[in-house]
Each structure stands twice: as structure tokens, then as C-alpha cells.
Amino acid sequence: MIVSFVAMLFDIFPVLLTAVLSGLILNYFFIEPLFTFHITDTENILLFLMYLIIALVSAVFTFKIREAENKVREKEEKVKTLQLYDTLLNSLSHELRTPIATIIGSVDILKENKNKLSETNQAELLEEIDKAGIRLNGQVENLLNMSRLETGMLKLKEDWCDINELICTLIQKNTPTKHNHTIHFTPNEQLPLFKLDTGLIEEIIQNLVTNAIQYTPENTIITIDVQYQSDCCVFSVSDNGNGFPEKEIPFVFNKFYRLPNTKTGGSGLGLSIVKGFVEAHNGTIVLKNNPNHSGACFTISILAETSYLNHLKNE
Numbered sequence: 001m002i003v004s005f006v007a008m009l010f011d012i013f014p015v016l017l018t019a020v021l022s023g024l025i026l027n028y029f030f031i032e033p034l035f036t037f038h039i040t041d042t043e044n045i046l047l048f049l050m051y052l053i054i055a056l057v058s059a060v061f062t063f064k065i066r067e068a069e070n071k072v073r074e075k076e077e078k079v080k081t082l083q084l085y086d087t088l089l090n091s092l093s094h095e096l097r098t099p100i101a102t103i104i105g106s107v108d109i110l111k112e113n114k115n116k117l118s119e120t121n122q123a124e125l126l127e128e129i130d131k132a133g134i135r136l137n138g139q140v141e142n143l144l145n146m147s148r149l150e151t152g153m154l155k156l157k158e159d160w161c162d163i164n165e166l167i168c169t170l171i172q173k174n175t176p177t178k179h180n181h182t183i184h185f186t187p188n189e190q191l192p193l194f195k196l197d198t199g200l201i202e203e204i205i206q207n208l209v210t211n212a213i214q215y216t217p218e219n220t221i222i223t224i225d226v227q228y229q230s231d232c233c234v235f236s237v238s239d240n241g242n243g244f245p246e247k248e249i250p251f252v253f254n255k256f257y258r259l260p261n262t263k264t265g266g267s268g269l270g271l272s273i274v275k276g277f278v279e280a281h282n283g284t285i286v287l288k289n290n291p292n293h294s295g296a297c298f299t300i301s302i303l304a305e306t307s308y309l310n311h312l313k314n315e
């Protein structure tokens with residue numbers, strides 16, 4: 001058993017050495033004359049040699065099996081990596097190509113028909129360029145953020161954060177939305193200041209809001225709520241859309257995962273980045289459907305240092 005255990009952990013030479021030592025221990029403690037390495041009986045010599053051969057063969061076989069398992073595991077990891085890159089390329093080829101084509105096409109029209117286009121048409125083309133640029137920048141940001149999470153290069157820059165002000169500023173950036181969504185938020189005046197990475201918290205809420213805008217029907221109401229509970233900053237982003245299929249909920253935070261039969265758009269990175277940023281704060285994120293199939297709700301809880309404004313002024 002010890003030889004097999006060593007064979008599962010170490011290279012071949014320690015394994016062979018363990019097998020030989022086990023044979024010597026058998027000889028010293030269990031083969032007469034005891035407590036010597038001398039064997040007088042032919043039967044005992046055969047017993048010792050058979051044990052030693054079996055121990056060596058068992059050691060080699062166990063080591064080979066472990067080596068084969070490692071090769072299979074490495075092969076599976078390579079296949080998964082290739083599948084991941086294929087998914088990435090397939091997802092981003094459309095997501096990057098579409099805004100780039102929009103920018104190039106609009107610029108060409110402006111250059112070739114500068115004197116023929118009305119100011120209204122020029123403004124519309126510039127607006128399309130602006131939207132495409134924002135979309136392209138968002139995709140690049142997602143890739144950079146995912147790279148930071150994967151390589152462990154993400155470092156928190158914690159500072160005092162007014163969550164009410166952060167959310168109000170974020171809502172202004174998202175209003176009005178092209179699908180006539182309404183973003184509802186009532187500031188909680190009783191909230192303290194939280195010591196968080198403001199940039200990452202803004203990314204978390206922005207990604208959740210963007211996800212709700214993109215995948216819920218027109219005129220959906222998106223509600224943001226923030227509470228202070230048990231020394232935690234707890235905020236939620238919910239909507240009154242169609243919710244998530246229950247069987248898909250465990251997979252929504254996986255990289256490049258998108259719900260079946262959803263409309264095109266998005267790389268499937270947004271929610272995985274959200275989870276990564278939350279976990280970087282040692283927090284948790286939970287997705288649940290609202291009762292009566294009235295939309296979905298993401299709830300995030302982050303244990304954070306707090307202080308009220310008057311305390312900071314005194315400090």
C-alpha cells in the first residue's frame with residue numbers, strides 16, 4: 001500500500017527505492033532469522049524474491065497508470081483550451097467586426113458624400129460611429145477585465161464610496177435606453193460610505209444593467225436597490241422581464257455562456273466578469289427568478305468597512 005501511495009505522488013526512482021526498502025523490511029522483521037538480513041531457508045528466499053518482484057512491478061504499473069492519467073488530463077485540458085479559444089473567436093468575430101464595419105462604412109460615406117449629405121444625415125452617421133465605438137470599447141474592456149481575472153493581476157483599489165451617488169451617475173449614462181427601458185432607483189439616505197473599489201463596483205452594476213437592457217423585452221423596468229445589512233453592502237439589480245430558465249441558472253456565470261435561443265449580441269463575458277469582480281471583494285452573487293415568473297434578480301453581498309460622512313470629517 002505504501003509503495004502504491006508513493007507511486008501516485010512521486011517519480012519512478014523514489015518509487016523503486018520504496019519497493020526495495022519494503023522488501024528489506026519484510027526480510028528484517030518477518031523472515032527468520034528475525035532482525036537480520038540473512039535468509040537461510042530456500043522457501044523464504046523465494047518468498048522474499050517474489051515479494052520484491054511484485055512490489056517493483058506494482059510500483060512501476062502504478063507509476064505508469066498515473067503517468068497515463070496525467071497525459072489524458074493534459075490532453076483534455078488542451079482540448080478545453082482550444083474549445084475556449086474557438087468559442088472566443090466565434091463570439092468576438094461578430095461582436096468586433098460589426099462595430100468596426102459600422103465605423104468604416106460611416107466614415108467612407110462621410111468622406112465621399114461630405115457635400116451631398118444634410119446636417120441631419122451627417123449627425124446620424126456620427127451617432128452611429130459613436131455607438132459603434134462605445135460597443136467596440138466595451139468588448140475590449142471585457143477582454144481586458146477577463147485577462148486580469150484569469151492572470152490574477154486584478155488588485156483592489158479601495159476607497160470610500162458613496163453608493164447612492166455612484167448609481168445615480170450610472171443611471172444618467174444609461175438613460176434614455178434604445179429599448180425604452182426604465183431604470184428605477186430610490187437613494188437610501190441611511191447608507192454609510194463603504195470602502196470598496198469604486199471602479200469595479202461601477203463595472204459590476206453596469207454589466208448587470210446592460211445585461212438586463214439587452215435581454216429583456218421593451219418597456220421593462222429595471223430596479224436597483226442598496227441596503228446595509230450585517231456589516232455588508234447588499235445591492236440588487238432586478239427586472240420584470242421573463243426571467244431565466246431554472247435549469248440554466250447554474251451556468252449563467254460561466255465564461256462565454258449565453259442562453260439558448262437568445263438574440264445576437266454580447267460575448268458571454270459580462271456575467272462571468274461580474275462574478276469575478278464580486279469574488280475579488282470576497283463577496284457573493286446569487287441569481288434568482290422573482291416570484292410568479294416576473295423577472296430575475298441578481299443579489300450581491302460584500303462585507304465592507306463602513307463610515308458615515310460626519311465620522312470622516314472628524315477624522
